[in-house]
Amino acid sequence: MPSATRRPRRSAVRRRRWTAVLGVLALAAGAGALTGPAHALATAAAPVDFMTHCVPPPIAGIPPIDGTTTAEITVDNAAPKVGDTVTVTYTVSKPAAGNPVDLALPADIMTPTGKVTLGGAQPGSVTVTGPKKNPPVPGKGAFPPFSMTGTFTVTAPGSITLSPGDYNIHTSYIMELDTPCTVISPPAPVSETIVATDVPGANERSIQLATASGNVGDRVTVTGAKFTPLADITVAGRAAAAETADKMTFKSDANGGFTARLTVNDKATTGVVAYEGSAWTAEKGAGPAAYTVIDDTPLPAGSQKLNSSVAAGTLSMSQAGDTVALSAVNFGTGGASTGDLQTVTVKDFRGGPAGWSLTGKVTDFTGPGGTIGASALGWTPACTTKQGSPSTCAAGSAGTVGSAGATLASTPNGALTGGEFTVDAKLSLNVPAFTAPGAYAGVLTLTLT
Structure with a gap:
């Protein structure tokens, strides 16, 4: 598509x-491959066929119709971000049902409605509606093609599939009549797939340290920004992948910022992190900001202290x-x-x-x-x-x-x-x-x- x-x-x-x-x-295409008359090749077909069960109005006096519907789903944005609104168009190029009565139907009396089935990262459905617009339909003639549109908000990152769902054709002429068509083996084949990504800058939390080193027992001033306003914040020392006992918890201010003074006692501390919630996550945390604890313990006579570091x-x-x-x-x-x-x-x-x-x-x-x-x-x-x-x-x-x-x-x-x-x-x-x-x-x- x-x-x-x-x-x-x-x-x-x-x-x-x-x-x-x-x-x-x-x-x-080597010798003997793809040989024959040249012709233009259209983009790979996006429409899909699926079996539908259509029930004519009782006044028609005819049994339900099991037939093939040909439809296509298109979107206005195939690569949305989480939070974006996507407009979906459900186009039925070949309805399975037709005018159930001998009486010809005039133009602009048909109103289609339906559902688009979502799958993958965001299961659900989208309600779609079409305009009250159609060419004249002869008695017992096939219903003409029609399109319906609707919108949904992307709530999860990943691949989201879109398949045609049930639809209904409502006619307003002399009397109000409906011809509902349901997918016999839902879901129908996937007609479109979009890939949603996380909102850029969703985690813009950051921290800065007033100093990059200090003696055992010194306090380091930690400044944070763009955290959730009035959220519980934990600032902690980090020794490689583990936290140290150097930790304090408080609330961020009304703007999502904070200033904290963390006492660092653990000689193994190599950095400082800040996060919302009860435990560190990359989605709601910031850091680690590098910090070195200066060990001033006197060395034995004849000893030399060797310091090394690992650069990210x-x-x-x-x-x-x-x-x-x-x-x-x-x-x-x-x-x-x-x-x-x-x-x-x-x-x-x-x-x-x-x-x-x-x-x-x-x-x-x-x-x-x-x-x-x-x-x-x-x-x-x-x-x-x-x-x-x-x-x-x-x-x-x-x-x-x-x-x-x-x-x-x-x-x-x-x-x-x-x-x-x-x-x-x-x-x-x-x-x-x-x-x-x-x-x-x-x-x-x-x-x-």
Whole structure:
């Protein structure tokens, strides 16, 4: 389904964002492959067919109709943020029912209503309504195509599927009549998938220390900003991934800020964190801010104290190449054009509590005969964690990549995260049987956050 591609906005989140383009995914058409007459190829079909049970008005005196409905779901934003409102359009190009009576129906007397079924990260439904508008319908003639629209607010990040649901055709002519049509085997096939992301800058909490070091028992002034106003805040010392006994709890001010003086007694303290709630989370915390406890304990005669430190690094990615040659398919047969993603290496050397997510989205494949839609590309991801890494990566689900995108791999938040990871995927482009001969290419963009 065609959908608008939005340029990513810069995030205020304190995570470094990496984007890489896996140059060209090329469907190579070699000798004997895709040979035959050239013709324009439309974007891969978005409409779906599903069986519906339609009940004509009792006055018609005819039994229910079990037939095929052809419909399509489109959205105004295929890559929303949590909190965004998405407008959904449910277009029925071929209703399963028709005018149940011999009497012709005049123009503009039909009002359609229906439901769009949501799945994936945000299960539920969207109520949609169409305008009171239609061409004349002859007696016992097929109902004309119609569209209905509605909106919903995105409440969760991830892939959200949209499928056609039940619909009703109301006619207002001489009398008020309804023809409800229900999906026989719900849910109907998925017609559209959108990928929602967290709101940029959702966690903008921050802390600063008045000094980066102090003696055992000294107080360090901690200043916080952009916490929830009047929330319970805990400021604590941190020794690697564990908290120390140096801790204090208080409430933030009416603007979400605070100033606290934390007494640091633990010689092992290497940083200070602040968070809302009863325990540290990356979503509602800030830090750690580096802090060094100066141990002034006298040394035995003839001794030397050795000090060392570990510097935090960055989150980065690299790929083995920028081109993938997918296998050729034959004109008239079509099928799966397959290949392997160029291996991606992710290095998380930040040493903090945040995990990462690697996602990808692809453009339509263009060639001499037109385009093969982005939704025709699927992948089966795989991810390997290097031994000794604090985090363990999880491969994304096998399925469609599309222009909206999908997750290739990720690691969760934790007390201490990091490591080195190798990400791969099996790629498969579903090429329609009579695609015009030639080479087709699309661009797969990978984004690490």
